[in-house]
Amino acid sequence: xxxxxxxxxxxxGGGAGWRPQIDGALAQVETLGFIxxxxxxxxxxxxxxxxxAARERGLQVVPHTREALEILxxxxxxxxxxxxxxxxxxxxxxxxxxxxxxxxxxxFVRELIERTGALLLLDLSNPYANALNHGYEALxxxxxxxxxxxxxxxxxxxxxxxxVYHDTHSHPVVPGVLHLVEELCxxxxxxxVMLEHDDDFPPASELIAELKAIAAAVRRGGERRACA
Amino acid sequence: MPARDRSAYAExxxxxxxxxxxxxxxxxGFVAARAEAASSALRRKRGRTVAHDWPAxxxxxxxxxxxxxxxFDRGAGAxxxxxxxxxxxxxxxxxxxxxxxxxxxxxxxxxxxRAALRRHGVWVRAxxxxxxxxxxxxxxxxxxxxxxxxxxxxxxR
Numbered sequence: 071x072x073x074x075x076x077x078x079x080x081x082x083g084g085g086a087g088w089r090p091q092i093d094g095a096l097a098q099v100e101t102l103g104f105i106x107x108x109x110x111x112x113x114x115x116x117x118x119x120x121x122x123a124a125r126e127r128g129l130q131v132v133p134h135t136r137e138a139l140e141i142l143x144x145x146x147x148x149x150x151x152x153x154x155x156x157x158x159x160x161x162x163x164x165x166x167x168x169x170x171x172x173x174x175x176x177x178f179v180r181e182l183i184e185r186t187g188a189l190l191l192l193d194l195s196n197p198y199a200n201a202l203n204h205g206y207e208a209l210x211x212x213x214x215x216x217x218x219x220x221x222x223x224x225x226x227x228x229x230x231x232x233x234v235y236h237d238t239h240s241h242p243v244v245p246g247v248l249h250l251v252e253e254l255c256x257x258x259x260x261x262x263v264m265l266e267h268d269d270d271f272p273p274a275s276e277l278i279a280e281l282k283a284i285a286a287a288v289r290r291g292g293e294r295r296a297c298a
Numbered sequence: 299m300p301a302r303d304r305s306a307y308a309e310x311x312x313x314x315x316x317x318x319x320x321x322x323x324x325x326x327g328f329v330a331a332r333a334e335a336a337s338s339a340l341r342r343k344r345g346r347t348v349a350h351d352w353p354a355x356x357x358x359x360x361x362x363x364x365x366x367x368x369x370f371d372r373g374a375g376a377x378x379x380x381x382x383x384x385x386x387x388x389x390x391x392x393x394x395x396x397x398x399x400x401x402x403x404x405x406x407x408x409x410x411x412r413a414a415l416r417r418h419g420v421w422v423r424a425x426x427x428x429x430x431x432x433x434x435x436x437x438x439x440x441x442x443x444x445x446x447x448x449x450x451x452x453x454x455r
Contacts, residue, residue: 130311130314130315138307141304144304164336165335165336166329166332168314168325168327169327169328170327236339
């Protein structure tokens, strides 16, 4: 089996989502390969009102149907035409699901990526959350995502509350998600893996330990891939 | 995809959004317990963004912020736009109706927030403040001139 390789040839390495509250902590991390800056963190004026509102409302849960796939592909095409940059699409962690899906999430995402030619922003916390909340095997599903189209990987923390896993980005990264990082890197070679921590910021030492844990999981997976 | 299919799809998505944000009925087939968990997760998230954009109000409410925002959101619900600025103003109005007494900093923040949301015409509001001396803060928003504020000292009582 050949390892899926990304069209992104730049090695990004380990990264983090930039937030002003963790600027000092990130400056201490010599091994930091990249940072992701979202418009929201550089001021309210950086985003059009509609985008702020859409974010505020939470990410939309898309039904996994042929019809929704068609519409989404059209919408992506409209965005691709208007924007002079390559797009990477990210799937969401959803507590609710539309009833009567016609395909599972991995199939839906694969079709969407293949048909639009967009890259995949793979968020490992999302298949972890969705698998736990909707009762399926995360690893099996992960292997069927379009791993050959990864732009980079998101890893975020969460918490189990009343038997439901919440992808909060304000709690520590759980061992199950770190395990998925290792497993992903054992079967694919993503250009970069970054930590998303958006709220309730921990002390710098904890943040740095978390980045190290992610890097270690990437390394373990990579070693397994090299031996396979 | 024909336009009518797109609009039917948009309508169904809007229905889900209204259920999550305003407590309307969920489209059929959704698991009720999960739906409630999703609604409260969104409520917490909205509370956090409002807290972030309204620091004086948040400081003034202290530990009671979360419980009060929760009560506001369950009752009145998010504004149609769902953005932190109008949500914070709606929350402030709700607090006022509920008889919650706010400090000067929070009241000034609300006044300026109201002015910032005005897009047309001339808008004038005033607030009687106690700190650092008894005064009347007058805020005027005018086309082209933007926002102007003046403090008028009031006699000590």
